[in-house]
Amino acid sequence: MPRESASARAERTQSICKRLAAAYPDAHCELDFTTPLELLVATILSAQCTDKRVNVVTKELFSVCKTAADYVALPLEQLEDLVKTTGFFRSKAKNIKACCAALVEKHGGEVPADMDALTALAGVGRKTANVVLGNVFGINEGVVVDTHVARLSTRLGLTREKTPENIEQDLIRLIPRKDWALFSHWLIWHGRRRCGARKPECAACEIADLCPRTGV
DNA sequence: CTCCCGATAT
DNA sequence: ATATCAGGAG
Numbered sequence: 001m002p003r004e005s006a007s008a009r010a011e012r013t014q015s016i017c018k019r020l021a022a023a024y025p026d027a028h029c030e031l032d033f034t035t036p037l038e039l040l041v042a043t044i045l046s047a048q049c050t051d052k053r054v055n056v057v058t059k060e061l062f063s064v065c066k067t068a069a070d071y072v073a074l075p076l077e078q079l080e081d082l083v084k085t086t087g088f089f090r091s092k093a094k095n096i097k098a099c100c101a102a103l104v105e106k107h108g109g110e111v112p113a114d115m116d117a118l119t120a121l122a123g124v125g126r127k128t129a130n131v132v133l134g135n136v137f138g139i140n141e142g143v144v145v146d147t148h149v150a151r152l153s154t155r156l157g158l159t160r161e162k163t164p165e166n167i168e169q170d171l172i173r174l175i176p177r178k179d180w181a182l183f184s185h186w187l188i189w190h191g192r193r194r195c196g197a198r199k200p201e202c203a204a205c206e207i208a209d210l211c212p213r214t215g216v
Numbered sequence: 217c218t219c220c221c222g223a224t225a226t
Numbered sequence: 227a228t229a230t231c232a233g234g235a236g
Contacts, residue, residue, distance in 0.1 A: 029232085030232080031232075043232070047232080047234065048232095049221095052231095053224085084221095084222075085222055086221090086222070087220080087231085088220045088221050089222075091220050092221095095235090122234095123234065123235085124234085146232040147232070148232070149232085184232085199225090199226075
């Protein structure tokens with residue numbers, strides 16, 4: 001089996017984007033939020049947890065905490081109890097408090113629109129920072145690589161890298177910057193609806209002919 | 217690399 | 227019973 005050329009892969013990627021854009025015309029962030037701080041907190045909570053569960057938890061959490069100072073003032077034990085069902089609850093509660101303390105002390109209580117400032121916050125890595133930058137500030141500094149984007153990028157033969165950081169570099173080279181934000185949403189939606197980790201529905205897949213598993 | 221960890225689908 | 231879920235820190 002001949003190795004796909006870089007130009008052929010770029011062209012196939014374009015076709016994949018076009019097809020997924022048609023399949024998911026309203027793809028968007030499925031975490032519920034109304035402010036930058038709400039998306040930041042929701043994304044911290046979304047680690048190894050479904051967005052559906054996060055949205056159940058944040059509905060009550062956001063009614064209790066409106067500002068970064070509110071999270072700082074809330075006793076750790078109460079915050080742990082509010083986020084318990086998202087898993088990793090002790091780490092997440094601790095991180096959210098430390099994160100919000102830093103927001104109050106270093107950023108006037110606001111969420112910084114800056115990659116370095118964001119990733120310096122407790123519980124905020126590159127993936128979470130990319131989510132916040134893209135979805136509330138319209139800044140495409142990188143590509144969001146979560147578990148779905150990583151899995152589908154590998155299955156689709158868009159990367160051979162293993163770490164999220166290295167996969168992101170491959171995707172940045174492969175995809176036009178204007179599509180970065182949508183690309184992640186398309187792959188996440190497709191990963192949830194069609195190309196699940198345990199049960200990929202290749203027979204019904206909209207891009208089966210563009211995938212090394214079933215087509216090409 | 218390991219650890220953090222509850223809810224859900226299979 | 228086990229894999230997986232919009233990961234990050236030590």
